[in-house]
Amino acid sequence: MLRAGIVGLPNVGKSTLFNALVANAKAEAANFPFCTIEPNVGVVSVPDERLNVLADISTSKQVVPARVEFVDIAGLVKGASQGEGLGNQFLSNIREVDAIVHVVRCFENDDIIHVAGSVDPARDIETINLELVLADLGQVEKRIERTRKQARANKEAQAELAILQKLAAALNEGKSVRQIDLTEEEFEVIKHLGMLTAKPIIYAANVSEDDLATGNEFVEKVRGVAAKENAQVVVISAQVEAELIELPEADRADFLESLGVEEGGLKSLIRATYTLLGLRTYFTSGEKETRAWTIKAxxxxxxxxxxxxxxxxxxxxxxxxxxxxxxxxxxxxxxxxxxxxxxxxxxxxxxxxxxxxxxxxxx
Structure with a gap:
């Protein structure tokens, strides 16, 4: 099962969102940095209306959806690439996931502290992206030193060195690996390094209940940053999702309608993550069960x-x-x-x- 890591600065709503994602998960959500130390892991069903349609046709006794694993990772702070806060642990946890869901705070609330003292999505995104870039740069520079010695008598090492130098130049400019024009062959050469900024990313703009239907100026700033990376933005409200899971199923649609939306951002986020990971669905369907199976494109x-x-x-x-x-x-x-x-x-x-x-x- 492929994994998506939920990342962001402290106090942006990561654990609240995670709890809503897995519904019965018990990730602690509290108003202080590093509330999440060990990553919480939950398996989430991918919403797919086709399953019930097929189940009706086959008169199936049960329905089994596709699933994606989400990991709630500790909040990152400036200097994480140098070991600040829980930096080393945070970065190693990101290295183990296949894609990143970057939760960005897009709401004002005086009762919830912000580590930088104010809400600024563009700055917050830059803080995390820069730490990931610096971590990758450090790794590339170490690899260059090792590869340079081998390259004196090894053509494969020479080819790798050229790619590594290309990466180092771009990372020094603050670019992520996913923004660098690499061929499939070049990417295969450096794939074993597990570069953090090579991982596909979705920005989850976390808004207040009042802004779920319309978004706000903070969301537009997130979209501006995402557009430069060709990344997707999903507007969610961790607050709304937390309230939804406490309601009976029959009352959820009315609650969302009262907010001016047909569904919460959660389903969109799950679907977008599934697509981001390059996953596809095929079905088997019979009297026993209708099941969605996950494959790579x-x-x-x-x-x-x-x-x-x-x-x-x-x-x-x-x-x-x-x-x-x-x-x-x-x-x-x-x-x-x-x-x-x-x-x-x-x-x-x-x-x-x-x-x-x-x-x-x-x-």
Whole structure:
């Protein structure tokens, strides 16, 4: 299961958001820096209305959604790359996740202290991004020293050294690795370094209840920063999400409607994180269950089968496949077959988003 790390300055709403994400998680949320020391981990279901539609068609007894793991990481402060606060621990925790959800405070509240004394999303984002850049730069510089010695007699080391020097130049300018124009081959060479600023990022603009529907000037500042990185911004209210999980399911829609929104930002954040990680969904559906399976974009049919069980990949024969829309429009699998919409796909088939699949394999 792929992991997304929730990061941000202290007191921006990370743990409150995490609690809402995992609903029954018990991450401590309190009004002092470094409230979260050890990272909290929770598994979150990915909202997908297609599951219930397929379950109705197959009269399934249960529905099993796709899942993403979220990690609530300790708040970072200026100087973290030099070990300030919980810097070293914070950075090592980020290194272990696949993507970053950067929570940015976009609300005023005199009762909740800000480590810098005022709310300024652009400054706060720069603080964290700079620490991540400095951490990466330190790592690259150490690698350059080791590689330079090897490069005297090794062509592979020479190639790596050229890439490392390219990284160092950009990082010294304050750029993140994801902003550097690297070829796939170049990225593969430095992939083992686990660069922090190479990880894909979503900015979660945390607003007050009153600004959830419309946003505010702080949110626009976040969007301005994100646009330079081609990053996505999701407007959320950790306060609203915390209130929602305390309400009965039947009352949640009315509460959101009273705020002028159809759904909280939480579902959008989960979906956006799932997409950011380069994930795709295919389905299996029958009387026993309808289940969403998570794969990486570009996976072949045997690889997708292997997500269910390694035996499925080893003994793969073919995949009986129908697109989600084709199945729903047909009303049943039998009808889809009559219309010639169910295909027999072999080992070279690349699974598409929303495919409904039945695998044939040798044991």
């Amino acid at each position: 570009g996976m072949s049919a045997p690889q997708a089968a292997g997500v269910i069980h390694t035996d499925f990949e080893r003994g793969f024969i073919r995949a009986e496949t129908v697109g989600y829309d084709d199945l729903v429009n047909s009303g049943s699998l039998g009808s889809a077959k009559e219309k010639g919409l169910v295909r027999s796909e072999g080992k070279e088939y690349i699974v598409k988003e929303g495919d409904v699949m039945l695998f044939r394999f040798n044991v």
